[in-house]
Amino acid sequence: MGKAKQQKAENVVPMTQPGPVSVIIVGAGFAGIGMAIKLKQAGITDFVILERDQRVGGTWRDNQYPGAACDIPSNLYSYSFAQNPQWSRAFSGAREILGYIDSMVDDFGLMPFIRFNTNVQGMHFDEQKGRWQLPCEDGTLWEGRSVVMASGPLANCSLPAIDGISGFAGKVIHSARWDHDYDFSGKKVAVIGTGASAVQIVPELVKQARHVTVFQRTPGWVLPRPDYRTPGWQRRLFDRFPAAQTAVREALFYGHESMALGLIWSSPLTRALEAFGRWHLRRQVKDRWMRRQLTPDYRLGCKRVLMSSDYYPALQRPNCKLVTWPIDRVSAQGICTAEGVEHRFDAIVCATGFEVSHQGTPYPVTGVGNRQLADDWSGGAQAYKSVNVAGYPNLFLTFGPNSGPGHNSALVYMESQLDYAVRGIEKILRENLRMLDVKPEVQARYNIGIQKRLAKTNWNSGCKSWYLTPDGFNATMYPGFATQYANQLRELKEKDYRLVPA
Amino acid sequence: MANIDLDKMLEKVKSSQWLLADIDWDAPGAEMISDEQRPKLTRFMSDLVWIEHVGARGFAAMAKNAPDDTLRQLYTYFHAEEQRHANAELALMRRWGMLEEGDIPVPNNSIRLSIEWLDRYADDLPYHVLGSVIPALEVALDGALCKFLLDEVSDPVCHDVFARINDDESRHLGVGFTVMEMQGHDKTLLDLVEMITPAVDLRVVLGLVVYWPLLNKMRDNVVAMGLPEEKLFGAMKKFEKIGGRTAAGRRNPFFRVISAHMKTVMDRDQLFYHVPVDLMVRLTDRIPRRLLPAVPSWVKELTAEPYA
Ligand SMILES: Cc1cc2nc3c(=O)[nH]c(=O)nc-3n(C[C@H](O)[C@H](O)[C@H](O)COP(=O)(O)OP(=O)(O)OC[C@H]3O[C@@H](n4cnc5c(N)ncnc54)[C@H](O)[C@@H]3O)c2cc1C
Ligand SMILES: [Fe+2]
Ligand SMILES: [Fe+2]
Numbered sequence: 001m002g003k004a005k006q007q008k009a010e011n012v013v014p015m016t017q018p019g020p021v022s023v024i025i026v027g028a029g030f031a032g033i034g035m036a037i038k039l040k041q042a043g044i045t046d047f048v049i050l051e052r053d054q055r056v057g058g059t060w061r062d063n064q065y066p067g068a069a070c071d072i073p074s075n076l077y078s079y080s081f082a083q084n085p086q087w088s089r090a091f092s093g094a095r096e097i098l099g100y101i102d103s104m105v106d107d108f109g110l111m112p113f114i115r116f117n118t119n120v121q122g123m124h125f126d127e128q129k130g131r132w133q134l135p136c137e138d139g140t141l142w143e144g145r146s147v148v149m150a151s152g153p154l155a156n157c158s159l160p161a162i163d164g165i166s167g168f169a170g171k172v173i174h175s176a177r178w179d180h181d182y183d184f185s186g187k188k189v190a191v192i193g194t195g196a197s198a199v200q201i202v203p204e205l206v207k208q209a210r211h212v213t214v215f216q217r218t219p220g221w222v223l224p225r226p227d228y229r230t231p232g233w234q235r236r237l238f239d240r241f242p243a244a245q246t247a248v249r250e251a252l253f254y255g256h257e258s259m260a261l262g263l264i265w266s267s268p269l270t271r272a273l274e275a276f277g278r279w280h281l282r283r284q285v286k287d288r289w290m291r292r293q294l295t296p297d298y299r300l301g302c303k304r305v306l307m308s309s310d311y312y313p314a315l316q317r318p319n320c321k322l323v324t325w326p327i328d329r330v331s332a333q334g335i336c337t338a339e340g341v342e343h344r345f346d347a348i349v350c351a352t353g354f355e356v357s358h359q360g361t362p363y364p365v366t367g368v369g370n371r372q373l374a375d376d377w378s379g380g381a382q383a384y385k386s387v388n389v390a391g392y393p394n395l396f397l398t399f400g401p402n403s404g405p406g407h408n409s410a411l412v413y414m415e416s417q418l419d420y421a422v423r424g425i426e427k428i429l430r431e432n433l434r435m436l437d438v439k440p441e442v443q444a445r446y447n448i449g450i451q452k453r454l455a456k457t458n459w460n461s462g463c464k465s466w467y468l469t470p471d472g473f474n475a476t477m478y479p480g481f482a483t484q485y486a487n488q489l490r491e492l493k494e495k496d497y498r499l500v501p502a
Numbered sequence: 503m504a505n506i507d508l509d510k511m512l513e514k515v516k517s518s519q520w521l522l523a524d525i526d527w528d529a530p531g532a533e534m535i536s537d538e539q540r541p542k543l544t545r546f547m548s549d550l551v552w553i554e555h556v557g558a559r560g561f562a563a564m565a566k567n568a569p570d571d572t573l574r575q576l577y578t579y580f581h582a583e584e585q586r587h588a589n590a591e592l593a594l595m596r597r598w599g600m601l602e603e604g605d606i607p608v609p610n611n612s613i614r615l616s617i618e619w620l621d622r623y624a625d626d627l628p629y630h631v632l633g634s635v636i637p638a639l640e641v642a643l644d645g646a647l648c649k650f651l652l653d654e655v656s657d658p659v660c661h662d663v664f665a666r667i668n669d670d671e672s673r674h675l676g677v678g679f680t681v682m683e684m685q686g687h688d689k690t691l692l693d694l695v696e697m698i699t700p701a702v703d704l705r706v707v708l709g710l711v712v713y714w715p716l717l718n719k720m721r722d723n724v725v726a727m728g729l730p731e732e733k734l735f736g737a738m739k740k741f742e743k744i745g746g747r748t749a750a751g752r753r754n755p756f757f758r759v760i761s762a763h764m765k766t767v768m769d770r771d772q773l774f775y776h777v778p779v780d781l782m783v784r785l786t787d788r789i790p791r792r793l794l795p796a797v798p799s800w801v802k803e804l805t806a807e808p809y810a
Binding site for chain 2 (some may be wrong): 287339341464
């Protein structure tokens with residue numbers, strides 16, 4: 001059995017013999033693929049991508065639920081170094097985004113670098129050799145002078161911690177692990193959760209299922225999403241004149257940048273956006289009580305703003321019902337709520353988000369002197385400019401601590417991280433360094449500044465969200481404009497690092 | 503009961519949930535309701551359902567205005583639990599043949615006006631006002647109405663249902679009194695004045711116009727059922743005693759106003775109050791149905807069905 005699996009893996013990947021490489025990239029999502037492209041463009045080809053799944057795509061491979069799409073316009077939710085003139089919609093669907101990632105893999109010839117079905121189980125830094133060692137589930141051990149940890153902040157999902165959910169007799173589906181073989185027609189379905197995924201799923205589900213009940217704990221701010229099919233002339237224009245697409249991208253970028261003023265900090269723009277949200281609600285929902293149920297009681301921006309024009313109408317369809325009673329437990333046949341009723345279902349869809357680790361690490365990471373990253377992060381994850389962590393030399397993070405955007409495309413942030421990592425890796429290789437390690441005092445100073453700035457943001461204004469640890473520490477978001485974030489990463493300052501030659 | 507730990511209370515509430523489905527609605531005992539009892543009991547139960555339901559809406563408003571997350575969660579549960587009480591009482595009515603399947607009792611005009619008022623204004627009401635009114639009503643319910651019902655009705659299913667309801671109510675009261683004390687704590691006279699000032703506005707006056715006749719009408723209904731007035735009076739004494747147990751509790755101005763008012767309601771000799779208010783009751787009753795605003799949609803959430 002184990003042998004058959006290994007053989008299959010060998011069929012998929014040409015590489016069979018792990019050997020020391022310059023760079024190991026963990027994960028073949030947007031970040032891992034982007035990193036590989038940047039390395040190739042910098043002339044570094046001695047790298048490998050380890051991916052636990054059988055295909056690339058990460059988030060967009062996993063989140064294939066009906067309605068899955070980005071909520072930042074595609075022209076901005078894409079890499080500037082690999083623009084796609086062919087986006088079919090302003091906000092493209094998961095399948096199309098996955099296709100875009102596939103096409104980057106093809107266009108930049110990355111397939112030979114990727115080793116699939118390779119689940120990294122930990123990483124350990126060998127100080128003497130100046131090499132990271134990565135044991136994998138299939139028994140292989142990979143060695144690299146540097147590592148890019150691109151395993152994604154939202155790659156692990158789990159069922160919500162509701163009593164009895166494992167004993168439910170019907171079908172349970174997590175939004176990030178959709179079961180495309182399950183036929184919803186004629187079914188009575190529950191959706192738990194009303195976040196970013198739920199507002200995309202519900203409008204599609206009400207078209208398929210006999211009845212949909214949406215269980216809401218806290219309502220989110222919803223703004224209309226100006227989605228449209230892109231006209232043919234636009235695609236031809238972008239195809240012929242890439243500069244036109246770049247111009248549109250720039251405009252979108254600055255449009256989103258300006259939103260930071262309202263989304264990140266409390267300002268008159270926040271009030272204006274809240275008024276806009278309430279207007280959207282009033283326009284789409286006629287019933288006063290339902291509007292009350294859907295009105296958020298926290299400041300806009302504190303949690304991710306939801307973008308949807310069809311969520312509210314879907315909730316009001318005759319075959320849909322919004323339930324705001326607290327959930328007590330899941331029984332064999334349905335969901336029991338505190339108003340004393342057992343709501344019975346054929347299927348439960350959990351759109352309850354992801355296991356975001358603010359404190360731990362997805363696998364053990366052992367640095368200099370056997371220190372454990374999980375220990376260093378037990379009070380909340382910290383890094384230097386979100387990319388490096390003191391005591392863990394030659395390690396580069398994508399989507400690391402305090403790199404989350406509240407108002408702009410994650411990929412814009414990602415590009416800066418990738419360029420910064422390339423600079424670090426180039427330095428290690430060119431100057432033949434055994435260790436490039438950020439100084440602990442530099443990292444500490446950086447984080448004092450970050451936390452001070454975070455205290456003034458909407459995220460830290462009192463709501464509960466996955467941005468914060470249970471203690472209210474924000475290890476997730478970057479308190480500033482994307483431009484500021486990019487500027488700080490523009491240059492790798494040698495004095496910030498401890499350089500140890502080989 | 504003094505100063506309970508609200509976080510522990512929340513855990514207790516979460517672990518004490520029950521369902522309509524936990525009760526065997528077809529168990530023997532329904533026949534114990536006599537034909538003589540039935541019409542009065544129907545009116546009594548209808549009132550009870552609506553009081554629970556109006557109370558539920560009150561808790562929903564408290565959840566909106568709660569000062570911290572624990573209280574917000576507690577009130578969110580209490581909102582649902584009052585709904586559960588109303589649902590269970592509906593199921594009892596159906597068991598006793600007082601309701602057709604899918605029916606809910608017709609609310610009287612006072613109830614209709616209260617619902618309308620709550621729906622429009624309760625969310626904007628200062629937190630302290632509801633924080634004192636709700637416990638007062640709950641004591642009246644708990645201490646008088648429910649006990650009386652259990653004296654009158656011997657159906658074991660009814661006793662089972664009210665054992666569960668009263669268990670919930672004891673937690674509502676525990677939180678209610680703790681909050682009233684918290685509000686009276688460490689307050690200077692100035693703070694107290696500040697607490698009261700926002701409560702005095704037109705909405706509140708409008709509320710009183712609805713609330714006073716509602717109480718009188720309910721009192722009349724239960725007395726018509728045979729509930730001795732002394733029992734009601736006793737219940738209000740209890741409210742005064744528990745709420746006024748500590749100096750902090752006594753200092754809460756809303757507590758003082760409300761307990762004085764409750765006593766007045768129960769004491770028919772206070773003519774200067776009852777003559778005008780009873781007149782208001784009659785006027786309220788006269789309002790033609792078609793002039794009343796449509797019931798808000800939350801009312802349609804009432805159900806006697808254990809499963810949905
Ligand atoms: C439904 C959804 C919608 C989103 N929409 C937007 C949007 O509109 N705009 C926006 O800016 N952001 C959006 N995001 C955020 C999104 O996560 C990021 O934009 C981006 O896709 C993250 O890419 P990544 O490569 O960092 O991580 P991922 O895409 O998660 O990729 C990580 C990869 O690493 C692999 N991996 C993980 N652990 C291991 C291991 N131990 N060993 C080997 N491989 C491993 C995983 O299998 C995966 O392939 C959305 C997220 C979700 C879930
Ligand atoms: Fe009750
Ligand atoms: Fe109660």
